[in-house]
Amino acid sequence: MPEGASGNGPGRGPGSGSTPLLAVGRIVKPHGLRGDVVVSLTTNRDERVAAGSVLGTADGRQLVVERSAPLRGRHIVTFASVRGIEGAEELRGTELFAEPLCDPDALWVHDLIGSTVVDSAGQVLGTVDAVEANPASDLLVLSGGGLIPLRFVNGSEPGVRVTVEIPDGLLDLP
Numbered sequence: 001m002p003e004g005a006s007g008n009g010p011g012r013g014p015g016s017g018s019t020p021l022l023a024v025g026r027i028v029k030p031h032g033l034r035g036d037v038v039v040s041l042t043t044n045r046d047e048r049v050a051a052g053s054v055l056g057t058a059d060g061r062q063l064v065v066e067r068s069a070p071l072r073g074r075h076i077v078t079f080a081s082v083r084g085i086e087g088a089e090e091l092r093g094t095e096l097f098a099e100p101l102c103d104p105d106a107l108w109v110h111d112l113i114g115s116t117v118v119d120s121a122g123q124v125l126g127t128v129d130a131v132e133a134n135p136a137s138d139l140l141v142l143s144g145g146g147l148i149p150l151r152f153v154n155g156s157e158p159g160v161r162v163t164v165e166i167p168d169g170l171l172d173l174p
Contacts, residue, residue, distance in 0.1 A: 021056065021097040024048045030088035031076050037088045039068070039075045039096065048098055049075045055096040063096070107150065111158035117142060120154070120165045128162060140164075146171045 025041040025048065039049060048055070049068040056062050064080040082088055100106075109131045117125045117140060126142030137149035140162065148164055148171075155163035 020100075022100055023095055024055065024098045025096045027091045027094045027096065028074065029092055030085050033085050034078075035082040035084050035088045036076050036078050037082070037091055038071075039077045040073075041075065045101065046070070046075070048096075049077050053098070055098055057091075057094050057096065107153065107156060108158070111156070112140065112162060115156070115158075115160055115162045117148065117162045117164060120163065125164070125166075125171065142171075 022043070024043040024045075025039050028038040028040050030036070031038050041048060047053070049065055051065055051067050053065040054062055055065065063082070066078040066080045068075045068077040082091065100108075112128045112131055115128050117128060119125055125148075126144050126146055128140050129143050130141040131150075132139045132141050132147070134149070137151040140148040140150065140153075142148065148166055152164045152166045152170075153162055154165050
């Protein structure tokens with residue numbers, strides 16, 4: 001599932017601008033005395049904390065990553081503007097946001113839920129109630145209980161319509 005897909009949808013981060021931002025992680029606590037922090041990512045994209053990345057906070061602050069290193073499922077991150085344990089302690093619990101990465105083929109959960117699902121002939125199959133994680137292919141959960149693997153999606157109009165090409169009888173299964 002792409003970044004942000006299993007989260008709560010886009011947030012409004014730095015500056016509360018018109019561009020929806022994705023919540024990508026949270027600062028858990030300081031690490032050491034120099035201002036490093038432990039970041040728990042909520043994204044599957046580790047490059048969000050690569051050197052040079054810019055992350056924002058809900059209050060509009062921008063944090064530039066100087067360096068980071070993975071540590072036990074989290075990352076130790078040094079931000080350019082944060083010095084000393086006091087500066088790091090001030091960031092404890094801060095949610096981090098970033099702009100979505102450019103991927104024109106990405107499907108976002110918040111864009112799928114509530115969308116009308118139609119087949120290639122234009123027949124309405126239902127409305128997306130949820131997206132369920134599945135190892136082979138995540139599933140669109142339709143209002144009538146039908147399940148359609150995401151790999152059968154061949155087009156979408158975010159928040160409005162999802163076009164699928166499914167095998168005959170797929171929705172006839174119990």
